[in-house]
Amino acid sequence: MWFSRLVWLIMVAENQQVLRCNVSNITIEQLQQLLKDERSFVLNIVANWCPDCTVRQVENLPLFARLLQENGLDLYNLVVQEHKGQFLSDAHQQLVTDLGGHGYPRTVLFEEGQSIDSDNVEVTTAVGLQHLVVRFQ
16 A cells, blocks of 8 residues: 555656645754654754755655645754854754764654654655655654
């Protein structure tokens, strides 16, 4: 069942017939509130200097967000660096360290405010992101 759905999703993505979904950009303070509220969601940690984040992955995020929403999960983007090696704050740097270190984009599943799956680095393609949806179910 899930395999046939995945094949259909790939076909839709390849034909670019995907409905657009909003991906919310959040601040570190908003993330801290989500964690405090013990929310379940997916966090996409990005750096604005990173072409994997700003070019390769970004075109596939609307489909990813829609599929996550179908499973009751919101997708949030958090920018941690504008320039390579320069974190926006100590809190941004600590978050990256706590979730496994460098490597962008890093896509993290949180359940009830706890990091459950954070080893998803440089997943940029439609197929790769769709595999994450299946894994995050």
